[in-house]
Amino acid sequence: MSNNIIEVRDLKMYFPVLRGLLKRKVADVKALDGISFDIKEGETLGLVGESGCGKTTVGRNLIRLYKPTDGSIVFKGKEIAKAKEKDLGWVRREMAMVFQDPYSSLNPRLNSAEIVGEPLKIHNLVSSKKEFNERVEELFVMSGLSPDMMDRYPHEYSGGQRQRLSIARALAGDPSLIICDEPISALDVSMQAQILNLLQKLQEKREGLSYLFISHDLLAVQYISKRVAVMYLGHIVEMADSEELYSHTLHPYSQALLSAQPLPDPFIEENREVVVMQGELPTPLNPPSGCTFHTRCPMAQKICSEKAPELKDVGCGHCVACHLV
């Protein structure tokens, strides 16, 4: 299909564990172990999972902050998984990132106009100081910041406003894909809603802007994404349209994750059965055999510990990796 902005196939990312004087490799942490998905133009794909499941690693691989161990990433028709650093300039313009921590992701020694405008300079998108100022002002307004604040430094902003700055910076190169890595988890509830609505508004305004929205908050992901992928220990275990996933949850892990999320409504909670999943996340250093979830799965059978299930389509683009579905 041609309207896919990015196609990821069998992406693997192993981090070597080095020990001893000679830094010999003793093992691999399999952060990503064969991940495939597409993001269409103008679409938002949500990526949920618990900490350590590899969701951030996916984002960092796409924008090539990490070099994938194996697999392919085709962005706008070009293979970038194995591209050299010097050939990645256009990728960093066409793809941008908003990080989780609005405190450490902004340079405290630059003022906000310099932060937002830095991509413009790096990619030579403006030719004069005047054009630079105009463009930065435009980005401020787009992100819901007052242009009067352009000469302020990051510490003068609140958490929500800093995240707006990060978004303004991400928009500077006029990207077609923005990777949002937990953009709202460091914010207060009322600020979270503002940022979610801002991201949505930007997408409406600029046709064809896609997001990869990484979060552990199922409700936020459900709200902003068209499609959602659930990750567990380096694998995608379920992927479907947002509504479909939340109404017909198939994978036992997604079910447990959804059940673990308390809904902010006592009248719903009253009649809701809480399924508490036992145990904790196994270490990716030595993941369980077969289906990685079988150690905690309430429905595990013999086959689950022997053979790894493949992600298969069970209809209407609803994909699930489970032997029992």
Added chain:
Amino acid sequence: MSRLLTVEGLTTEFKTERGIVRAVNNISYTVDSGEIVGVVGESGCGKSVSQMSIMGLIPSPPGKVVAGTAIFGNTDLLKLKKESKEMCEIRGNRISMIFQEPMTSLNPALTVNKQMSEMLLEHKSISKKEARERVIDMLRQVGIPDPESRADDYPHQMSGGMRQRVMVGMAMICDPALIIADEATTALDATIQAQLLEMMNNLVREHHTAMVMVTHNLGIVARYADRINVMYAGSIIESGTVKEIWANPLHPYTESLIHCVPQLGQKVEAIPGMPPSLINRPPTCPFLPRCKYRQKCCFEDPVQELTLVEGTHSTMCALRSGGAKNEQ
């Protein structure tokens, strides 16, 4: 049910270079035995500071409890000196606390058994051997597998979820009448958080312990709390049972707060603006600049106290409590 804790007019201030920050502003609430009271609000609204004031944990200087009473049993907790014998008798024994960060609130140099039995040896007259048995029994209750050997582990040998279980066990071990859980599960993953909350809920209901649950997560209070106090800019702006509040949120802030959390199949309405600065607060309603229902009288009248509207449901909003002159 009997009354356990009655807080009245609690006000806590911090001296800073830029002026006096009134972090908690004249709050009053009660906790009955055996109930779970949720305290919700955004960061900086004073929910933690109010709980720490009651426990005598406010660092002074710069902080100071400037007014109020907190009657627990027959004692006014706010009158007790921080390190006095009476306070130490209550703290950890009758009222205990669970903090957010399990790594920093456990002593890394002591084994789990050592720091848990420390509580028992301090407050109860029992031998070390008996204390160890009680610790192991408690660890089992909070869901630590193989408690006999895990009791000799150090905190760094446990995962975050395990450590928080130890914290819960430590808070429960003297069988207190009240537990204050300050964002106890915030740092944990969703599935681990659910495990822990279920365990805590079962444990306090079983032991008939009252719990004050401080959290910013509305879902958690909706699932577990009996009553809620909603805080904004240092004041309790609405209070009532969970159902009263959700069925009919009286204060505009509560209403907006409920609407700005994404729910399945609903639109999110953001609250414009930001919480106000707590320095030199105006005498009017703190939510006024962000309120979508504000009227002329709101700008003129000084802020109201928490007023009972019906049942146990009270609010600080003048328009909604019938206190305003020209309500629409």
